Amino acid sequence: MKKQRAVIAVLAFAAVAALGLVSCGGGGSSSSSSSGGGGGKEGGVLNATYASFPDYLDPQLSYTQEGWTAMGDVYIPLLTYKHAEGTEGSEVIPGLAKEMPKISNGGKTYTLFLRPGLKYSDGTPVKASDFPYAVERCFKLNSGGSVFYTSIVGAQKYAETKQGGIPGITTNDKTGEIKIELEKPRGTFTNELGLMFVAPIPKGTPMEDLSGNPPPGTGPYMITKSQPGRGWEYERNPYWAKANSKAMPEYPTGHVDGAKITIVRNPDTQVNDIEQGKFDWMENPPPASRYAQVKEKFEGSQFKVVPTISTYYFWMNTTTPPFDDVKVRQAVNYAIDSAALERIYAGQIVASHQILPEGMPGHKTIDLYPHNMEKAKEMLAEANPSDKEITVWTDTESPNKEAGEYYEGVLAELGFKTKLKEINADNYFTVIGNLSTPDLDTGWSDWFQDYPHPNDFFQPLLASESILKTNNGNFAQMNEPKLDKEITELREEQLGPEQEKRYGELDNKYMELAPWAPYGQRTLSTFVSSAINLESVIFNPTFGHYLTSFEFNE
Amino acid sequence: MNSTNRDVAPAEPDAGSAGYGPWRLALRRFLRNRVAVAFLILFFLIVLFVLAAPLWANHVAHTGPNEGHTLEKLHVNGEVREVVTPEGKPIGPQLFEAEGKFFLGADSRLGRDEMVRLMYGGRTSLLIGVISGLITTLLAVVLGLLAGYYKGWVDAVIARTLDVLWSLPVLLFGIAIGTSLALGGVSIGPIHIEGGSIWVPILIISIFYTPYVARPIRGEVLSLGEKEFVEAAIAQGAGPLRVMFGELLPNLASTIVVFFALNIANNMLFEAALSFLGAGVQPPNSSWGTMITVGEELLTTQPLLAIIPGVMIMLTVLSLNIVGDGLRDALDPRSKVRLEAHAGMTEPQGAAV
Numbered sequence: 001m002k003k004q005r006a007v008i009a010v011l012a013f014a015a016v017a018a019l020g021l022v023s024c025g026g027g028g029s030s031s032s033s034s035s036g037g038g039g040g041k042e043g044g045v046l047n048a049t050y051a052s053f054p055d056y057l058d059p060q061l062s063y064t065q066e067g068w069t070a071m072g073d074v075y076i077p078l079l080t081y082k083h084a085e086g087t088e089g090s091e092v093i094p095g096l097a098k099e100m101p102k103i104s105n106g107g108k109t110y111t112l113f114l115r116p117g118l119k120y121s122d123g124t125p126v127k128a129s130d131f132p133y134a135v136e137r138c139f140k141l142n143s144g145g146s147v148f149y150t151s152i153v154g155a156q157k158y159a160e161t162k163q164g165g166i167p168g169i170t171t172n173d174k175t176g177e178i179k180i181e182l183e184k185p186r187g188t189f190t191n192e193l194g195l196m197f198v199a200p201i202p203k204g205t206p207m208e209d210l211s212g213n214p215p216p217g218t219g220p221y222m223i224t225k226s227q228p229g230r231g232w233e234y235e236r237n238p239y240w241a242k243a244n245s246k247a248m249p250e251y252p253t254g255h256v257d258g259a260k261i262t263i264v265r266n267p268d269t270q271v272n273d274i275e276q277g278k279f280d281w282m283e284n285p286p287p288a289s290r291y292a293q294v295k296e297k298f299e300g301s302q303f304k305v306v307p308t309i310s311t312y313y314f315w316m317n318t319t320t321p322p323f324d325d326v327k328v329r330q331a332v333n334y335a336i337d338s339a340a341l342e343r344i345y346a347g348q349i350v351a352s353h354q355i356l357p358e359g360m361p362g363h364k365t366i367d368l369y370p371h372n373m374e375k376a377k378e379m380l381a382e383a384n385p386s387d388k389e390i391t392v393w394t395d396t397e398s399p400n401k402e403a404g405e406y407y408e409g410v411l412a413e414l415g416f417k418t419k420l421k422e423i424n425a426d427n428y429f430t431v432i433g434n435l436s437t438p439d440l441d442t443g444w445s446d447w448f449q450d451y452p453h454p455n456d457f458f459q460p461l462l463a464s465e466s467i468l469k470t471n472n473g474n475f476a477q478m479n480e481p482k483l484d485k486e487i488t489e490l491r492e493e494q495l496g497p498e499q500e501k502r503y504g505e506l507d508n509k510y511m512e513l514a515p516w517a518p519y520g521q522r523t524l525s526t527f528v529s530s531a532i533n534l535e536s537v538i539f540n541p542t543f544g545h546y547l548t549s550f551e552f553n554e
Numbered sequence: 555m556n557s558t559n560r561d562v563a564p565a566e567p568d569a570g571s572a573g574y575g576p577w578r579l580a581l582r583r584f585l586r587n588r589v590a591v592a593f594l595i596l597f598f599l600i601v602l603f604v605l606a607a608p609l610w611a612n613h614v615a616h617t618g619p620n621e622g623h624t625l626e627k628l629h630v631n632g633e634v635r636e637v638v639t640p641e642g643k644p645i646g647p648q649l650f651e652a653e654g655k656f657f658l659g660a661d662s663r664l665g666r667d668e669m670v671r672l673m674y675g676g677r678t679s680l681l682i683g684v685i686s687g688l689i690t691t692l693l694a695v696v697l698g699l700l701a702g703y704y705k706g707w708v709d710a711v712i713a714r715t716l717d718v719l720w721s722l723p724v725l726l727f728g729i730a731i732g733t734s735l736a737l738g739g740v741s742i743g744p745i746h747i748e749g750g751s752i753w754v755p756i757l758i759i760s761i762f763y764t765p766y767v768a769r770p771i772r773g774e775v776l777s778l779g780e781k782e783f784v785e786a787a788i789a790q791g792a793g794p795l796r797v798m799f800g801e802l803l804p805n806l807a808s809t810i811v812v813f814f815a816l817n818i819a820n821n822m823l824f825e826a827a828l829s830f831l832g833a834g835v836q837p838p839n840s841s842w843g844t845m846i847t848v849g850e851e852l853l854t855t856q857p858l859l860a861i862i863p864g865v866m867i868m869l870t871v872l873s874l875n876i877v878g879d880g881l882r883d884a885l886d887p888r889s890k891v892r893l894e895a896h897a898g899m900t901e902p903q904g905a906a907v
Contacts, residue, residue: 268851288663289852292641340624344663346642396832398851399642402663405838409622409664419750420838421737431737438738 040533040551046259049270051284051397052425053229053263057211059199060137063144063471064429065448068196069283069544070232070261073254075199075217078112078131078178079190081451081542083252083549085306089540090452092194096126096218096248097178101193107185107492110193114176115247119239120202121222128171128178130200136166138197140207144433144471145197147460151189153181185492187499188459191451194542218244220254221547229426234259234547254548255536267398274302277529281537281550285525288346288399294527303527306539309359309449311457312341312349313518314407315475316442322385322416323442323476329514331383332442333369335376335410336517344402349520355457355507357521361495362454362503368511373413380414389417393443395428403519404444411442433472445475446522449541454503455491462510463487476515483509580808583884590880593873600870604680607673614654615667619674620838623665628652637665643855661859662848668859675840676866682756682834682841683822689760690821691814694767695806699798701768702775713772716765724762725827731758732833750836755828759821766820767813774809778802808885812878819874826867842867 054067059075062068080095082088094100097112104111118126139146139159150156153168168181182189192198205215214223214232220240226232235258237244245253262279264270267287271294273279286294294303316323316332323329338351353370356363392411394404401422408420419439423431431437432445450456460466464479486506493499511518526537526545531552538549574582585591611618628635630651637645637660644660647668658668701712732754739749740757747753778784779802787801822842828834829843837844842863849860 266850268853287851288642289855292643337625340622343624343638343640343642346663347640399663401837405620405664406622406624408838409620412620419748420836421749422832422837423737424733424832 039554040255040536041554042255042551043257044255044552046256046280046532046547046550047262047278048259048281048283049262049264049273049279050231050282051263051265051267051270053231054211055426055429056209057214057223057226057228057232058141058209059196059201059215059217060134060143060145061141061209061211061471062196063473065544066283068542071196071214071217071223072540072543072545073219073221073547074214074223074234074237075196075201076219076248076251077194077196077199078114079194080251081194081540083538083540083546085538085540087452089538090542092190092451093250094248095194095251096200098176101180101190103190105181107187107494108182110180110182110189112178112180112193114178116176117243117247118218119243120216120218121237121239122202122216123239124202124216126200126218127173127203128176129173130203131178131198132166132169132171133203133205134198134200135169137201137205137207139166141209142468142470143197144460144468144473145195147463147466147468147473148188148192148195148197150465151182151184151186153183184488187494188451188453188455188491191453191456195450196543220245220252221258224258229263231260231262233261252546252548255551256547259547259550271527274527274529277531279529280532280552281526281528281545283545284397285348286527288344288348288402291346291348295525298527300534302530302532302534303525304534306524306526307359308522308524309357309452309541310446310522311352311355311357311518312403312444312446312520312522313355313516314442315445315516316514317440317475317477318479318513318515319477320441321387322383322390325383325385326513327379327383328385329517330369331376331379331414332411333376333511333514333517334372334379335414336369336407336519337371337373337410338519339371340406341403341519344406345399345520345522348399348524349522351519352521353511353518355462355510355516355518356454356503357449357457360449360454360457361452362500362507364504364507366508366511368508369514369517376414388415389419390441391419391421391439392441393421393423393428393432395425395444396422397425400425400444400446407442407444430471432475433468434470435467435472435477436469440475443475448522451542453495454500454506455487458487458503458506458510459491462515478510478513478515480513483513580881580884584880587880587883590877590883593876594880596869597873597877600676600866600873601680604673604676607670607677610654610673611667611670615657615670616655617667617670619666619671619840621666623660623667624663626665628655638663644852644859646856647858658858658862659856661845662852668845668862671840671845672842672863672866675842675845675863676870678752678835678839678841679822679825679843679867680870682752682759682825683818686756686759686763686821686825687814687818689756690763690767690817691810693760693764694771694813695803695810697764697768698771698775698806699802701772702779703794703798703802705776705779709772713769716768716772719762720765720769722762724824728758728762728824728828729831729833732828736833736836750839752835752839755825755834758828759824763817763820763824767817770813771806771809774806775802778805808882811885812882815874815878815881819871819878822867822874823871 054062054070055064056062056067059071076095078095078097079092082091082093098115101110101112114128135149140162152166154166158166170179201215211228212226214226220237221234222237224233224235270282271286271290274282316329318324342349342351353367392408408418412418460473462478464484466474467477490499528534533551533553536549536551538546623637626637642663645656646659648656656667661668661671697712701709735754736749740747784801787797825834826843829841830847835841835844845863846860852859
């Protein structure tokens with residue numbers, strides 16, 4: 001910029017303006033592992049890329065697919081999910097706990113025992129009392145996942161005061177016993193014990209975001225270096241071979257010796273780099289513009305489509321005008337055309353207009369708002385909202401970016417005066433999850449199952465108890481006491497056909513109130529270089545790709 | 555060793571220029587510079603092109619710059635063409651095949667008309683360039699006059715402040731500030747600038763480029779301050795304001811005009827870079843910088859989407875630079891001589907044009 005006059009410099013800039021500038025970029029995706037594959041070899045360092053840095057590299061804080069993928073084989077909870085794909089991968093199995101919990105006292109007491117001889121990656125022995133410390137840390141840091149554990153006796157008080165510990169969890173470091181008392185039965189609690197939020201970490205771990213210096217974990221890999229915004233690196237956990245693998249032999253050890261993750265924000269560049277072998281794997285799917293080409297060229301050898309249990313949606317803040325009026329929200333639902341969004345996602349979503357995605361127990365296909373722009377306009381005219389100035393939020397990662405721009409266009413067509421805010425994907429959920437952020441009117445979001453239970457699509461996203469000052473996940477700030485009560489009642493029961501039916505009805509009831517305008521269910525993909533054994537790579541519905549599942553070809 | 559005006563032979567007057575005023579003379583010199591004139595015409599054509607945006611949008615393309623047409627189909631010569639294919643590929647340039655619709659194709663999977671966005675984007679880019687150029691010039695003139703006239707501590711404070719600003723990595727600071735302001739905007743006293751407003755990049759560009767204009771003006775004022783006409787004005791009792799704005803400012807006019815033209819070019823480049831990196835013009839509004847960003851994703855399949863706005867930036871900046879150089883040569887013929895003398899030419903030419 002200093003060169004103001006030289007024509008040559010200007011020409012040079014102009015020549016690169018179109019080509020040079022466009023070479024910036026990034027990308028990403030995730031990994032998994034298990035014993036699968038065959039035909040691969042041990043060792044090597046996986047060179048991988050993500051399109052954005054995860055929300056956090058801290059087990060108690062991260063609440064994104066990217067974050068859980070990044071930490072899936074670093075922090076092992078007491079219970080975990082089977083290293084497998086599809087339905088099999090939704091099975092909860094013992095993690096650091098010896099066996100599945102003993103549930104007593106009418107479903108209110110969970111008793112587990114820690115496996116003996118476990119150590120963290122810094123050599124510190126794992127103690128039973130590390131578990132309540134992790135739960136307290138989850139509350140103290142206002143983690144978005146803390147809502148899953150408020151039913152533990154005393155947890156709600158701890159969440160409010162952040163003092164005095166949680167009396168509902170008692171431990172014995174000598175025997176490894178962990179006893180958890182719940183205020184009410186909770187049918188989902190076994191699943192929730194398998195989430196990253198409560199993965200034990202050493203007692204004394206600072207009560208602050210440690211994304212730049214992740215704490216020691218118990219998994220086969222450890223994060224040795226983290227540069228938020230740029231990337232991170234893994235090495236084998238030295239105490240895995242010495243201690244943990246002996247204590248939990250069924251857990252995969254992994255094939256590669258380590259991994260280096262680089263953030264490349266341009267998914268187009270990521271695809272080129274995978275094709276040229278500069279990277280071995282990209283966590284995020286190829287961009288929509290290259291998707292068809294990659295699929296056609298590499299499917300079966302380096303590329304495979306993986307279905308997900310997810311919902312993509314636009315949320316509307318139900319607490320402030322104009323979206324505090326249900327008619328306005330319904331009008332928006334009518335105005336959204338999923339067919340257009342399918343095209344924007346280049347076929348990587350399947351249209352859907354409900355909260356529960358296909359594959360989730362309780363799903364029953366409904367479509368209360370088939371696309372009808374005329375009707376939407378009529379309804380909006382009837383509602384006649386006084387405030388028509390709205391801010392629309394989305395992230396910068398394609399095609400969510402375009403989905404947000406499409407949505408903004410639809411709202412403008414409806415007559416709203418719109419302002420679009422595109423936030424870097426690294427920080428998007430942190431920004432919109434902070435209630436002090438101004439103008440949180442409406443925007444884009446998605447949700448991938450945490451565990452295979454329909455409660456996961458209601459409690460963290462739509463129950464009033466999930467409205468948090470920071471790390472909020474109830475972006476619509478939905479507060480409907482009647483439906484809250486139903487969520488609470490349902491989650492206290494074990495899931496069966498009757499409960500599934502009621503979850504289906506709950507889906508319908510929420511959609512009648514239209515806090516969201518859902519538009520689709522996503523398919524993701526695994527795309528690796530020719531150096532990687534595609535068959536061995538596992539995409540788990542909860543943790544995404546497991547690092548332990550990657551292996552280089554012979 | 556510095557060469558001064560005294561080291562250089564004075565410019566010879568133009569043949570046949572007797573009786574013309576300095577501005578008329580400058581115009582004659584400028585008009586004789588055919589390259590500069592050609593690029594001035596090019597610049598005016600570009601301005602006309604972007605000013606015609608509403609006409610094209612309303613009467614030819616029948617769409618607005620931010621209007622999506624993802625599911626729309628065009629009927630061209632009995633053939634149905636989808637604006638965006640199910641695989642997400644936008645339609646390419648149709649030129650006049652679809653009666654001017656999608657003349658340059660669609661910009662992305664949103665199916666926005668590239669031509670319409672190019673024209674509106676050009677308006678934004680030029681507007682930012684010109685307004686920030688005006689603000690920069692105003693700030694630079696005031697600061698340059700104050701520093702050069704008062705000298706002493708006033709000069710020290712202003713000059714060092716400008717030095718600090720100059721020493722900052724402009725693009726990195728611009729990105730940092732632009733990104734943070736894009737979220738919440740900024741309040742300066744009673745004035746609030748919204749996050750997505752084009753005033754955010756204008757403000758950033760204006761502030762960061764002020765030293766690049768203020769410092770040469772300060773130097774010019776220091777030089778002019780030694781001249782007899784200034785001493786004479788002071789001797790006649792003229793106050794600081796009168797000297798600065800009545801005596802010095804008119805003598806800075808040629809410098810200001812030249813810097814203004816060059817400044818617009820630089821501002822447009824800076825805006826393009828900021829917008830490309832997401833810290834300038836905010837979507838869905840277009841500028842040529844944001845259009846390159848959008849085109850980037852489709853570079854392998856639809857390279858024109860990035861190349862066309864890039865070429866528009868190149869042509870505009872190039873024309874402004876050449877016009878700026880032409881103006882400099884026309885308004886201050888000796889400046890060319892000085893430059894050549896600095897470059898070590900042994901026989902500086904008196905006639906600059």
